[in-house]
Amino acid sequence: MSPEFATALAVFLPLFGAVGIALLDRHPNPRETVTLVTATALFLVVCSVAPAVYRGDEPAVHFLELVPHLSLALRVEPLGLLFALIASGLWIVTSVYSIGYMRGNNESHQTRFYVCFAVALSATMGVAFAANMLTLFIFYEVLTLSTYPLVAHKGTDEAKRGGRVYLGLLLSTSIGFLLLAMIWTWFSAGTLDFVNGGILRDTLDPSLLPLMLALYLFGIGKAALMPFHRWLPAAMVAPTPVSALLHAVAVVKAGVFSVAKVTIYIFGIDFLRDAEATTFMMWIAAFTLIAASLVAMTKDNLKARLAYSTVSQLAYITLGAMLVNTTALIGAGMHIATHAFGKITLFFCAGAIYLATHKTEISDMNGLGRAMPFTYGAMLIGALSIIGLPPLGGVWSKWYLAIGSLEAGQWAMLSVLFISSLLNIAYLLPIPIRGFFGQSSDRGETNAVREAPLPAVIALTFSALGCLVLFFFPGPLYRLMALVFAGQ
Amino acid sequence: MISAQLPALQVVLPLLAGPVCLLLHHPRLSWALATAVSWLAFFISLALLDQVLSSGTIVYALGGWAAPWGIEYRVDEINAFVLLIVSGISAITLAFARNSIEYEIRAERIHILYTGWMLCLTGLLGITITGDVFNVFVFLEIASLSSYLLISLSRDPRSLTAAFRYLVLGTIGATFILIGIALLYVMTGTLNMFDLSQRIAGVSDSRTVKTAFIFLSVGIALKAAVFPLHLWLPNAYAYAPSAVSALFAGTATKVAVYLLFRFFFTVFDPQFSFDVMQLDRLLLPLALVGVFVASVTAIFQTDVKRMLGYSSVAQIGYMVIGMSLVSVLGVTAGILHLFNHALMKAALFVVLGCVVFRIGSARLEDMAGIGRAMPWTAGAFVIGGLSLVGVPLTVGFISKWYLILAALEHGWWWLAALVLISSLLALVYIWRVIEVIYFQPPSDPSREIAEAPATLLIPTWLLIVANVYFGIDTSLTVGVAERAARLLMGDAS
Numbered sequence: 017m018s019p020e021f022a023t024a025l026a027v028f029l030p031l032f033g034a035v036g037i038a039l040l041d042r043h044p045n046p047r048e049t050v051t052l053v054t055a056t057a058l059f060l061v062v063c064s065v066a067p068a069v070y071r072g073d074e075p076a077v078h079f080l081e082l083v084p085h086l087s088l089a090l091r092v093e094p095l096g097l098l099f100a101l102i103a104s105g106l107w108i109v110t111s112v113y114s115i116g117y118m119r120g121n122n123e124s125h126q127t128r129f130y131v132c133f134a135v136a137l138s139a140t141m142g143v144a145f146a147a148n149m150l151t152l153f154i155f156y157e158v159l160t161l162s163t164y165p166l167v168a169h170k171g172t173d174e175a176k177r178g179g180r181v182y183l184g185l186l187l188s189t190s191i192g193f194l195l196l197a198m199i200w201t202w203f204s205a206g207t208l209d210f211v212n213g214g215i216l217r218d219t220l221d222p223s224l225l226p227l228m229l230a231l232y233l234f235g236i237g238k239a240a241l242m243p244f245h246r247w248l249p250a251a252m253v254a255p256t257p258v259s260a261l262l263h264a265v266a267v268v269k270a271g272v273f274s275v276a277k278v279t280i281y282i283f284g285i286d287f288l289r290d291a292e293a294t295t296f297m298m299w300i301a302a303f304t305l306i307a308a309s310l311v312a313m314t315k316d317n318l319k320a321r322l323a324y325s326t327v328s329q330l331a332y333i334t335l336g337a338m339l340v341n342t343t344a345l346i347g348a349g350m351h352i353a354t355h356a357f358g359k360i361t362l363f364f365c366a367g368a369i370y371l372a373t374h375k376t377e378i379s380d381m382n383g384l385g386r387a388m389p390f391t392y393g394a395m396l397i398g399a400l401s402i403i404g405l406p407p408l409g410g411v412w413s414k415w416y417l418a419i420g421s422l423e424a425g426q427w428a429m430l431s432v433l434f435i436s437s438l439l440n441i442a443y444l445l446p447i448p449i450r451g452f453f454g455q456s457s458d459r460g461e462t463n464a465v466r467e468a469p470l471p472a473v474i475a476l477t478f479s480a481l482g483c484l485v486l487f488f489f490p491g492p493l494y495r496l497m498a499l500v501f502a503g504q
Numbered sequence: 505m506i507s508a509q510l511p512a513l514q515v516v517l518p519l520l521a522g523p524v525c526l527l528l529h530h531p532r533l534s535w536a537l538a539t540a541v542s543w544l545a546f547f548i549s550l551a552l553l554d555q556v557l558s559s560g561t562i563v564y565a566l567g568g569w570a571a572p573w574g575i576e577y578r579v580d581e582i583n584a585f586v587l588l589i590v591s592g593i594s595a596i597t598l599a600f601a602r603n604s605i606e607y608e609i610r611a612e613r614i615h616i617l618y619t620g621w622m623l624c625l626t627g628l629l630g631i632t633i634t635g636d637v638f639n640v641f642v643f644l645e646i647a648s649l650s651s652y653l654l655i656s657l658s659r660d661p662r663s664l665t666a667a668f669r670y671l672v673l674g675t676i677g678a679t680f681i682l683i684g685i686a687l688l689y690v691m692t693g694t695l696n697m698f699d700l701s702q703r704i705a706g707v708s709d710s711r712t713v714k715t716a717f718i719f720l721s722v723g724i725a726l727k728a729a730v731f732p733l734h735l736w737l738p739n740a741y742a743y744a745p746s747a748v749s750a751l752f753a754g755t756a757t758k759v760a761v762y763l764l765f766r767f768f769f770t771v772f773d774p775q776f777s778f779d780v781m782q783l784d785r786l787l788l789p790l791a792l793v794g795v796f797v798a799s800v801t802a803i804f805q806t807d808v809k810r811m812l813g814y815s816s817v818a819q820i821g822y823m824v825i826g827m828s829l830v831s832v833l834g835v836t837a838g839i840l841h842l843f844n845h846a847l848m849k850a851a852l853f854v855v856l857g858c859v860v861f862r863i864g865s866a867r868l869e870d871m872a873g874i875g876r877a878m879p880w881t882a883g884a885f886v887i888g889g890l891s892l893v894g895v896p897l898t899v900g901f902i903s904k905w906y907l908i909l910a911a912l913e914h915g916w917w918w919l920a921a922l923v924l925i926s927s928l929l930a931l932v933y934i935w936r937v938i939e940v941i942y943f944q945p946p947s948d949p950s951r952e953i954a955e956a957p958a959t960l961l962i963p964t965w966l967l968i969v970a971n972v973y974f975g976i977d978t979s980l981t982v983g984v985a986e987r988a989a990r991l992l993m994g995d996a997s
Contacts (some may be wrong), residue, residue: 082904083978154896161895168943176943183935191894196924199905203912240757 019068019075022061023090023145026100029058030138034479036056036132041127048115051130053287055108058137062097064106069097070500086208088154091147093210093498095280095349099273100144102356103266107137109475110261113364117257120371128165129255133262135162140266143273149198149208149282152274153190156238158182159270160186166258166493167251174253181250186237189244194235197228201282210277214284225283225293233297238271240333244302250328252319258263259319260484263360264326272333276348277433279337280500289340298338307329309439318366321443322359328436329355329402335429336417342501344420348491349497351413354401357482358410361398362444364476365391368468380449387465390473392451394480399444401483404437409486412494435480506550508973510579511564514548514587516631517541522622531614535602535808538618539635544623549587549629560683565637571635571696576633578698582839582988586632586762589846593754594625597850600963601747604857608745609657617657621668621751623650637685637771638695640763644681644727648674651756655744659684664745670736673726677733680723687716688771700771709718717781720767728760729817730787730824731794739784739814742866743825746857752815758842761823765838769992774830784828791828792922795821799929803936809866811933812852815892819845822907825923829910830853835989836982839907843981844891844899847974850968852890855881858964868937873946877953878959882941884968889934891971894927898975902982 017025033054040047068075069092092100114133118126139162142155151264168179202208205215221227237244252261279285288294305328312324329351336348369389375381385392401408404415414433421429465477467473486493506513521541525534564577570680579587598621627647631640638698652674656667689695691712692703703866707713722733729737741749742983768777778784805811819841826838856866858881863870873884878957891898904927913921946953955961974981 080976080978082976083902084984088976150896157896161890171943176939179943180935180939184931187931190926191927191931192921195904196908196920199920200912201907203909 017061017064019065019073019092020077020365022064022151023076023092025076026058026061026065026141026145027090027138028315029061030134030141034134034138036280036489037127037130040129044126044228047130048111049129051111051114051134052235053109053208054134055104055111055137058141059101059104059108062100062141063498065092066097066101068092069094069498070495072502082150086150087148088147088151088204089147089150090142091210092145094496095273095276096146096350098493099289099352100141100436101138101253102353103118103137105231105271105394106261106265106356106360106479110290110360112471112477113260113367114257115471116475117255117367117371120469120472121255123169123255124170129169132162132165133258135482136262136266137165140270143270145425146210146238148210149201149278152196156194156270156274157187157190158265160190160238163258165264166262167254170252170260178250178253182247185244185247189235189237192235193231197231197235200228200231210281213285214217215279215281215320215361216283217287222293225288225291229283229293229297232282233275233300233334236271236274238267239275240268240304241300241334242307242327242328244305245327247309249320249323256363256370259323259409259485260360260363260367264363268326268330268384269356270328272337272348276337276345276352277353280345285340285342285345288426294338294340298335298426298429301331301335301338302429304328305335305436305441307445309436313439313443316379317450318369318376318381318447319363321364321378322362324346325402325444326359326442329359332417332433332436334412335432336420337421339424339426339429341423343416343423345501346494346497347413347418347420349417349500350416350493352421354409354413354483354486357479357486358398358401358408361394361476361479361483364404364472364479365395365398368472368476371468371472372465378450381447382450382454383394383456384465384488385448388451388467390467390477392448394476395451396448397480399448399485403440407487408483409490410483411487412490505512506967507555509757510548510552510555510750511562511579511633512566514552514591514633515626516547516621517544517548518629519626522619522626525615525619526621529615531606531611531970532602534615535598535605536617539595539598539602540786541622542591542598545591545625545629546588547594549591550833552579553588553984555579557579570697572694572930575636575697576593576696577633579633579992581984582765582987583632583762585839585843585988586759586982587629589758589843590625590628590632593846593850594621594751596963596966597747597750597754597854600750600854600857603957603959604861605856606747607861608659610659612649613657617654617745617748620650620653620657621748623647623965624654624751628755630764631759635696635697636695636701637688640926641678641682641685644678647756647759648727649754653738654748656751658743658745658748659884660743662739662803666739666743670738670740675782675817680719680726684716684718684720684723684934685696687712689720691716697766698772701773701918704772704776707815708772708780714781717772717777721783722761723766724763724767727757728764729757729820729873731790731798731817731821734794734798734817735818737817738810739815739925741816742807742810744750746809746853750850750853750857753812753853757816757820758846761838761842765827765835765992769835773992777906778828778830785826787828791824792823792919794818795825795923795926796929799926800935802897802933803929804935806868807866808868808871808937809853811855811858811937812849815930816849818930819849819892820926822903822923826907826910827912830993831910831913832986832989833906833913834910835992836985837903837910838980839985840906841903843985844903844974847899847967847971848888848891851964851971854960854964854967855885855888856964858884858960861956862953862959868940869947871937871941872944873941874953875942878955880965881956885941886938888971891975892933893934896975897970897972900975902975902978906982939981
């Protein structure tokens, strides 16, 4: 299979899967087999592209011309490969988890759920491999629309309200700001291709640069910069597998991935640095980073706390991009990976606790850790990785982000990163600590608690191990990120 | 041999079919004839467009009487394109009309409806194809009178007042146009558009020509429902039979907008219309206000057909915005949206026709929960709605793209931003409906609702597929619109 074919296949494979799932509406077991097979095949397909990219190739596919000189096209570069690998790899794990969760919870509309999930993954692949801003934008919108039914899944008033906020914010930022920025770019540069070094250097008046940058960064609502972050907590009404893969990995990472992509390939980091255009957005990211952590501390609902934690962690990546130097961007790229593993583990745990006990509030979870050792062990690992302590993967990304802020001479940003890590400890660690050492008010009830269904436990153990592996073997990740800048 | 007579056949065929429909006096036979003629007209317009694109403007002297004594038909890129839209929409909605009309209209009146339909089509095609301004007025009256008839045929008694209102305002508009034409004739001694465009330059300083310009502008703007002259439109669309609403939404206002282009850019030259008369200074603010007022009004409608009517007023605003940018890019955007909006609005009205066919109402609260019972209909509404909002891979996106590009070309940031913000308003009123049809439990759970029959769904989905197809492959639409815009702007390169 040629890398070009594999690239195109990565976008279409989940769609074929979605058709298969829809056809097997009334046969749950074959239907879930299709999901698992599709997920595995997708991961293998993405892996098959990897060697070419590590060699320095950029497999490209051209579909069709939408308007003259503006095409729907794919091109795999290292950053996109990184994102696609993570999303497709974790889809397998999440699928295993979903089967345990959706059946254990007797959810309705399961076919619709799996179909939308597959379509969302197809859109994610499209975002990852997009060769130009227009293609990215199209798949970005498909991702929003395909995840809306997942958010509003339960159909209750609360779910409908959540869905409305979700769709409203994501679509209005993307149409109101991102589309405008994109057409402005097209108008100034005459191209929307992702080019190493950027396309705006000679075509945009540097004094307008901060405005354009703000339009892009706020327009990419999925990166959840304040004040356009409300959709992410609103999305927590979705079933937990959705929160895990989509709202800790695919959707939100599509956001920060787009931010990195725009920074590197539309603006070009040299241009941004020379024009000193990023200060304002850097402070917005720093503010989001701290404020979201503070809000997370006040949330007693576990998923809400994790959601605000995600908002904060996404701001790390945006901040890394706004520091505009190679080291910080490598850190930002690695954070896409390490945070993915850490946060998906935490969401898996939250779902497992809900399955086993139907509890959602942290203050009700005292002492559960002794009854659910696997879940709580995984949760501890996930929390420590996100905080950034060895021996877990989260260390590396924070390390490079810190060095990057020093390189940029931004002492203030370094202290923001430091303060935020302390805040992470304050709002994440109490959850496993309460689980292991807390005293439950109702001893008999706690003793009756068992671990969640096996598929769920397997999935969360696996993703927790991933955090460990990333600490000991960060090499491939680093090399991939370094390749992004090899050409410059 | 016959290919030379196509311009005449384009109009004459539906004109003859009208009375024959009446004489047939049979619902199915009249429908069959109307459909056959409509498809024929569609193929004729395809052939005409092909001829124009390959060998340039076609000039046809009706009855062999050369202009200026005879009537001249003149087909260039822009009206060939509009002919294609009108005949295409009519052909598809007629395929849809058979079942829908039989459900909505008393059987003994059905053949009258198709008679009216054919005459309306004659009028619309005639307005578009002719190169003679008095002929425009004649066809305009044919189209208008038959539209009043079509609207009032609906069973809903409110359609009578809607038709009457349209009649009063439409007549005022037509009278204004006639006065404008008469004044031009007094000054130039010709009714032929081409001659007019040559001779007006010599007398354009006179107050009479300026007065004629004003009468024509107001008259045509009234027919095109340009804000604030739109008051007749929402009710006319809401209470007409569904298939007729779809026809009007896709054709009637489009032809009027075409006339605006024709008069402002060909008969009067753009330099006179926009530099001397400074029309853009009036049109642009009105169009913008219209887009916002109509979109916000649409949000508060309880009748979805009326909501789409207000949405049409807003969308016409986009075309006028494109026109009043007076640049090749802006005019391209306007013409492009003419085509694209015809597709999306016809599609949405046809979808509502499917809904009415099953639940007997287009009121929002009656549509609760039908998404599950009518998945194909509901799915069509979602795609059509997204196209209206301007989501990528639909025609709406292409329209927005060019309109914003044209605004940026002028350096008008605020305009680009306002256009985008207004499309978010469209998102609000479309999503209101989507939420009700998918997530609201049915008001009467005991009622059995079935999916619309295939005879309705196939034309519906044809239109939906067209919405997506022309959103992806834009070579035809953008190509023709761009050539037409260059022609109108007098930029031959």
